[in-house]
Amino acid sequence: MSSRPSLAQVAALSGVSVKTASRALSGEGYVAVETKARVQSAADELGYRLNRTARELRRGGNTSTLVGLLSGDLANPFYSRLASGLERELRMHGLQLITASTDENPEWERRLTDSLLERRVRGLVVASTMAEHGHLAAERRHGSPFVFVDRPPVDLTADAVLLDNRGGAKRAAEHLLERGHRRIGIVGDLSRLSTHQDRVEGFAEAMEAAGVADWRDYLLEDAHDVDKAERAVRALLARDPAPTALFTTNNRITTGALRAIGHTPFPAAATAKDAADKGTPAGKGTALIGFDELDLGDVLGVSVIAHDPEEMGRHAARLLLARLDGDDGPARRVVLPTRLIERSTTAPV
Amino acid sequence: MSSRPSLAQVAALSGVSVKTASRALSGEGYVAVETKARVQSAADELGYRLNRTARELRRGGNTSTLVGLLSGDLANPFYSRLASGLERELRMHGLQLITASTDENPEWERRLTDSLLERRVRGLVVASTMAEHGHLAAERRHGSPFVFVDRPPVDLTADAVLLDNRGGAKRAAEHLLERGHRRIGIVGDLSRLSTHQDRVEGFAEAMEAAGVADWRDYLLEDAHDVDKAERAVRALLARDPAPTALFTTNNRITTGALRAIGHTPFPAAATAKDAADKGTPAGKGTALIGFDELDLGDVLGVSVIAHDPEEMGRHAARLLLARLDGDDGPARRVVLPTRLIERSTTAPV
DNA sequence: ATGAAAGCGCTAACAG
DNA sequence: CTGTTAGCGCTTTCAT
Numbered sequence: 001m002s003s004r005p006s007l008a009q010v011a012a013l014s015g016v017s018v019k020t021a022s023r024a025l026s027g028e029g030y031v032a033v034e035t036k037a038r039v040q041s042a043a044d045e046l047g048y049r050l051n052r053t054a055r056e057l058r059r060g061g062n063t064s065t066l067v068g069l070l071s072g073d074l075a076n077p078f079y080s081r082l083a084s085g086l087e088r089e090l091r092m093h094g095l096q097l098i099t100a101s102t103d104e105n106p107e108w109e110r111r112l113t114d115s116l117l118e119r120r121v122r123g124l125v126v127a128s129t130m131a132e133h134g135h136l137a138a139e140r141r142h143g144s145p146f147v148f149v150d151r152p153p154v155d156l157t158a159d160a161v162l163l164d165n166r167g168g169a170k171r172a173a174e175h176l177l178e179r180g181h182r183r184i185g186i187v188g189d190l191s192r193l194s195t196h197q198d199r200v201e202g203f204a205e206a207m208e209a210a211g212v213a214d215w216r217d218y219l220l221e222d223a224h225d226v227d228k229a230e231r232a233v234r235a236l237l238a239r240d241p242a243p244t245a246l247f248t249t250n251n252r253i254t255t256g257a258l259r260a261i262g263h264t265p266f267p268a269a270a271t272a273k274d275a276a277d278k279g280t281p282a283g284k285g286t287a288l289i290g291f292d293e294l295d296l297g298d299v300l301g302v303s304v305i306a307h308d309p310e311e312m313g314r315h316a317a318r319l320l321l322a323r324l325d326g327d328d329g330p331a332r333r334v335v336l337p338t339r340l341i342e343r344s345t346t347a348p349v
Numbered sequence: 350m351s352s353r354p355s356l357a358q359v360a361a362l363s364g365v366s367v368k369t370a371s372r373a374l375s376g377e378g379y380v381a382v383e384t385k386a387r388v389q390s391a392a393d394e395l396g397y398r399l400n401r402t403a404r405e406l407r408r409g410g411n412t413s414t415l416v417g418l419l420s421g422d423l424a425n426p427f428y429s430r431l432a433s434g435l436e437r438e439l440r441m442h443g444l445q446l447i448t449a450s451t452d453e454n455p456e457w458e459r460r461l462t463d464s465l466l467e468r469r470v471r472g473l474v475v476a477s478t479m480a481e482h483g484h485l486a487a488e489r490r491h492g493s494p495f496v497f498v499d500r501p502p503v504d505l506t507a508d509a510v511l512l513d514n515r516g517g518a519k520r521a522a523e524h525l526l527e528r529g530h531r532r533i534g535i536v537g538d539l540s541r542l543s544t545h546q547d548r549v550e551g552f553a554e555a556m557e558a559a560g561v562a563d564w565r566d567y568l569l570e571d572a573h574d575v576d577k578a579e580r581a582v583r584a585l586l587a588r589d590p591a592p593t594a595l596f597t598t599n600n601r602i603t604t605g606a607l608r609a610i611g612h613t614p615f616p617a618a619a620t621a622k623d624a625a626d627k628g629t630p631a632g633k634g635t636a637l638i639g640f641d642e643l644d645l646g647d648v649l650g651v652s653v654i655a656h657d658p659e660e661m662g663r664h665a666a667r668l669l670l671a672r673l674d675g676d677d678g679p680a681r682r683v684v685l686p687t688r689l690i691e692r693s694t695t696a697p698v
Numbered sequence: 699a700t701g702a703a704a705g706c707g708c709t710a711a712c713a714g
Numbered sequence: 715c716t717g718t719t720a721g722c723g724c725t726t727t728c729a730t
Contacts, residue, residue, distance in 0.1 A: 003409075003491070003492065004491045004492075006706090006707055006708085007707065007708065008707080008708095016716080016717090017716065017717045017718080018707090018708080018709095018717090019708095019709075019716075019717060019718080020715085020716055020717070022708070022709065023709095023715095023716085026708095026709085028709095030715055030716080031715070031716085032715060032716090035715085035716085047487040047488070047490070047491060049463075049466055049467055049491075050467050050707095050708085051406075051467070051469060051706090051707050051708070052464075052467040052468050052469075052708095053402040053405060053406055053468065053469060053707085053708095054406055054706075054707035054708045054709090054722090055707080055708055055709070056402065056708090056722090057400075057402055057403055057406060057706095057707080057708075057709095057722050057723065057724090058707080058708045058709045058710080058721075058722050059708085059709070059710085059722080060352075060722070066447075073433060074423070074429045074430075074432050074433040074436065075429060075430050075433035075434075075659065077426060077429070077644070079429075080423045080424060080426070080428075080429030080432075081423075081424050083423050083429075083448070084422060084423040084424035084450065085424075087423065087448070087449075087450055088450070091449075091450075096447065096449060096464065097447070097448060097449075098415075098445065098446070098447040098448075099432070099436070099446060099447075099448055100436075100440075100445065100446075101433065101436055101437070101440075114398075115401075115445065117398055118398055118399050118400070118401040119401050119402065120353075120400060120401075120402060138396040139396070141396070142352070142353045142396060142398075143352065143353075255644065255645060255648075258645060258648045259647065259648060262648055294644070294645060295426070295604065295643070295644045295645065296604060296607060296643060296644065296645045296649060298608065299604075299607045299608060299611050299649065300645060300648065300649055310424065355722090355723055355724085356723065356724065357723080357724095365700075365701090366700065366701045366702080367701090367702095367723090367724085367725095368700075368701060368702080368725080368726095369699085369700055369701070371724070371725065372699090372700085375724095375725090377725095379699060379700080380699070380700085381699060381700090384699080384700085399723095399724085400722090400723055400724070401724095402723085402724095403706090403722075403723035403724040403725090404723080404724055404725070405706095405724090406706050406707065406708090406722095406723080406724075406725095407705075407706050407723080407724045407725045407726075408706080408724085408725070408726090409706070
């Protein structure tokens with residue numbers, strides 16, 4: 001548990017100055033091959049390893065290779081896929097990702113943001129759970145680019161990569177309406193989140209255009225985890241009259257809904273060919289469409305409004321990289337499309 | 350885009366020495382309340398933010414609050430749930446997680462490990478894809494604790510949190526054998542991974558104990574992604590005679606298998622009560638059991654050998670924290686249990 | 699209660 | 715090609 005060797009020790013062992021050792025190891029050049037070899041072997045012998053934080057300190061503010069990501073919880077596939085896409089793209093440019101989960105707690109988010117900024121991250125990607133972001137205005141002036149993902153900044157202009165929540169939700173509602181449904185239950189996440197509000201709005205737009213004025217009677221909100229969602233769906237289905245269809249506004253809620261309405265055993269299917277033949281429609285069960293694709297959505301036959309979280313991460317990385325590259329144009333806002341995938345849970349009756 | 354204010358600037362603005370400013374802001378004490386307030390307001394005015402890396406440099410080696418995680422790919426729920434459990438536990442102790450994905454590429458892993466060590470992470474949690482780890486021996490002497498997760502260290506003694514792969518796979522095979530199956534296909538991940546090998550071994554043990562000598566005829570390996578797995582399963586089912594059951598050795602392979610054999614539409618189920626009544630057995634389709642729980646495994650009715658990735662992360666955190674706390678006892682090895690969850694894909698005929 | 703000086707490990711700037 | 719000096723932003727002495 002001896003402490004780590006410094007460059008000075010390597011220099012001493014190889015009988016050169018610290019600067020020469022530095023040059024030899026960082027490949028700066030202008031070092032005799034023979035000297036370089038001597039320094040290298042001394043470094044190996046001591047188990048020397050560059051102290052990157054010291055280097056960054058000396059080189060000045062903007063040399064860190066760290067990018068921070070603030071998101072809800074990595075266990076949610078939406079966030080982990082976002083993180084995956086982001087990390088992959090950053091890595092191609094020599095940057096590393098440091099993640100922090102807020103659990104949708106604004107207080108935690110604030111604290112974690114501070115912590116990442118103290119670490120002098122090169123930039124910050126944030127799926128924010130806070131109501132406003134004015135406090136970050138000062139940071140931007142000090143040169144830390146922010147990219148907002150999934151949810152837009154409030155009281156702050158900054159780059160953002162968002163989803164077409166409103167359009168996607170509207171499409172979901174229209175799809176159910178086309179199938180003849182009128183009593184459509186809608187179960188949503190935390191009501192304070194803009195994504196939730198946008199999805200409800202899009203839904204409302206379609207419902208009202210179709211002349212369904214009392215859609216709010218079947219709206220349930222703040223179902224933030226799978227269990228709450230399952231209970232909410234059960235409650236909704238126990239109403240009289242019960243809804244004939246459901247729109248669940250994110251992956252966890254859809255999962256909860258499937259537990260409530262769809263806990264059916266795996267149907268027998270001897271081979272792939274057999275399976276293909278079994279394309280029976282959903283019949284008269286409760287129809288369902290969810291926002292967000294699910295891992296086994298295709299196997300289960302769940303209709304969804306799909307989009308690509310990895311792509312969102314890649315886009316965020318690209319916006320950030322452009323800023324780091326000196327782009328000081330106006331804030332950009334990228335809105336990623338969603339697409340309806342019709343599967344058996346909304347098959348025509 | 351002005352550069353960040355330093356403590357010296359805060360000190361200058363408030364008319365005190367750098368050290369006093371430091372004391373005031375870091376809450377060290379021994380500062381007049383009035384002075385402290387003055388420094389604080391100067392800091393606010395300038396938008397001062399502590400440079401944590403400078404602090405850590407001055408305070409000496411072991412003060413970083415960063416812990417590194419090396420894993421395959423965050424998009425895989427196994428890794429993201431591991432990361433989630435790990436991060437949550439670390440956060441409770443003031444530590445932050447920095448993640449790096451290796452994509453199961455040993456060369457990348459080596460490079461990323463170096464990078465994390467250069468950043469002077471406090472410790473490293475690694476789901477390694479490398480064949481041996483002797484090169485890390487030197488690091489441990491310099492005081493960087495390693496915790497191996499999912500896969501054990503080779504040529505190195507270090508703490509590890511592993512799964513009972515052998516026992517779980519054996520249980521899976523026994524379960525299928527109990528259901529009367531003899532021709533059981535087994536589809537595995539990269540053959541060089543120890544987890545894969547252990548699972549095949551456990552499977553083999555049960556098969557041979559049951560007198561099925563030619564089980565290897567139905568073994569397919571290196572199905573590392575969902576598409577490859579799907580093709581492998583199709584190939585297996587096209588054999589003559591075809592296997593009557595499948596054991597898929599991880600979550601991605603199980604997903605591929607479900608796509609190959611189970612692409613059946615969602616069955617109609619009006620209410621939860623209805624659904625409960627529909628408990629028909631799997632019938633004469635190909636039976637299936639997978640290693641790793643799936644997100645919608647219960648809804649789909651897929652039998653699995655389940656375990657808890659989050660718990661693995663928490664355990665890893667605890668081992669690491671103990672080391673950071675000075676524990677220098679012998680290397681610990683925690684083996685987490687698996688459990689069989691019987692669902693409809695292996696229901697009795 | 700406050701300050702001056704030194705130094706963490708490294709590299710930029712300027713010699714030679 | 716190599717070395718010296720200075721300093722990144724902070725905190726640890728050690729004074730006062």
